[in-house]
Amino acid sequence: MSKNFFNYKDDIEGKVSIGVIPDNIKNNLDYIATEYYKEIPNKNASTYHTWYDNIKPNIKEKIDIIKDNQFWDQICDLTDNCIKISAKEMDELYYSNPPNNLKSINLYGATTNYDVHKDCFFNFDNIKFYRVIIGLTDGNDSVATSMVNFDVSKKINKYDYIVFDFDKTYHQVIKEKNKDTPRILLKLHFIVCENCKYSKEYVEFIKKIYLYYEFITRYIMKEGTNPKTFIQFCYGVGCQLSNYNDFNLFFLIICLVLIIILNKKFNVKIVDDFGILIGSLFGLLIILYLLIVLFYWGRYKLLRIR
Numbered sequence: 001m002s003k004n005f006f007n008y009k010d011d012i013e014g015k016v017s018i019g020v021i022p023d024n025i026k027n028n029l030d031y032i033a034t035e036y037y038k039e040i041p042n043k044n045a046s047t048y049h050t051w052y053d054n055i056k057p058n059i060k061e062k063i064d065i066i067k068d069n070q071f072w073d074q075i076c077d078l079t080d081n082c083i084k085i086s087a088k089e090m091d092e093l094y095y096s097n098p099p100n101n102l103k104s105i106n107l108y109g110a111t112t113n114y115d116v117h118k119d120c121f122f123n124f125d126n127i128k129f130y131r132v133i134i135g136l137t138d139g140n141d142s143v144a145t146s147m148v149n150f151d152v153s154k155k156i157n158k159y160d161y162i163v164f165d166f167d168k169t170y171h172q173v174i175k176e177k178n179k180d181t182p183r184i185l186l187k188l189h190f191i192v193c194e195n196c197k198y199s200k201e202y203v204e205f206i207k208k209i210y211l212y213y214e215f216i217t218r219y220i221m222k223e224g225t226n227p228k229t230f231i232q233f234c235y236g237v238g239c240q241l242s243n244y245n246d247f248n249l250f251f252l253i254i255c256l257v258l259i260i261i262l263n264k265k266f267n268v269k270i271v272d273d274f275g276i277l278i279g280s281l282f283g284l285l286i287i288l289y290l291l292i293v294l295f296y297w298g299r300y301k302l303l304r305i306r
Contacts, residue, residue, distance in 0.1 A: 005074035008150045014165025016147050021159050022071050028062040033136035033184055035059050040095050052091040067188055075130055079194035083203050087189040090214050097182040098175045116148055116172045124206055129166040132188040142177035233297040
């Protein structure tokens with residue numbers, strides 16, 4: 001096995017590996033691609049997901065063979081006492097055909113993956129969570145997965161893979177040409193404890209935290225994609241705005257301004273009445289956010305613009 005499984009490493013961005021899967025599991029990927037393509041109800045849809053628990057047994061069997069392959073032991077990065085655990089509950093098959101007008105439309109819910117983002121934000125000592133993306137189809141010459149802060153991108157085709165740090169690696173899906181580019185991807189997940197000083201039970205506990213996070217965000221993104229109702233716009237707009245650092249900075253400035261206003265106008269003592277101050281501030285920020293959502297939802301109801 002290669003001593004350089006990870007092509008890129010950084011303390012802030014984590015670790016990234018880009019390569020081609022071994023020959024002895026390629027037949028399994030071919031089978032998955034053929035069988036899963038039959039299940040996609042609308043080949044013109046921009047996305048279609050099937051989570052591991054809902055995958056048909058004949059396809060799931062092949063996924064298990066791929067995931068159990070020793071090739072993925074390299075994800076331990078040659079560290080001592082490494083605990084590697086599959087997080088199959090998060091695994092999925094994913095059909096993607098990004099729209100051509102990505103730069104001129106608002107991105108809601110799951111479509112925020114087309115903007116710069118990272119998938120999570122946890123930071124557990126010596127514990128890393130990795131997402132593996134494997135290409136099952138060929139013909140992709142326009143959609144690139146960019147690891148933006150490593151300044152590297154990859155157009156994923158059949159047998160290609162990318163491994164990246166779920167918590168640290170900023171990435172973006174970029175469509176370079178206005179043409180239909182359907183892809184089928186297999187996403188696998190591992191939690192790894194390097195030079196582990198914890199028990200396997202503790203690592204399993206940390207894995208559950210990731211699973212709960214994924215289940216919640218999965219629901220929010222599903223409901224917030226192509227929103228129609230006010231609640232769906234609440235989810236979708238939140239996904240959209242959370243990726244904008246400038247907007248988050250704007251919200252922080254608003255917080256500071258409101259603190260000053262509350263302190264001067266209403267004579268709130270920050271030390272004595274801190275609870276009242278924070279409660280009022282939180283309420284005002286919720287109102288501000290709901291007004292933003294109301295604008296997007298109202299525009300959709302009146303003009304059918306998302």
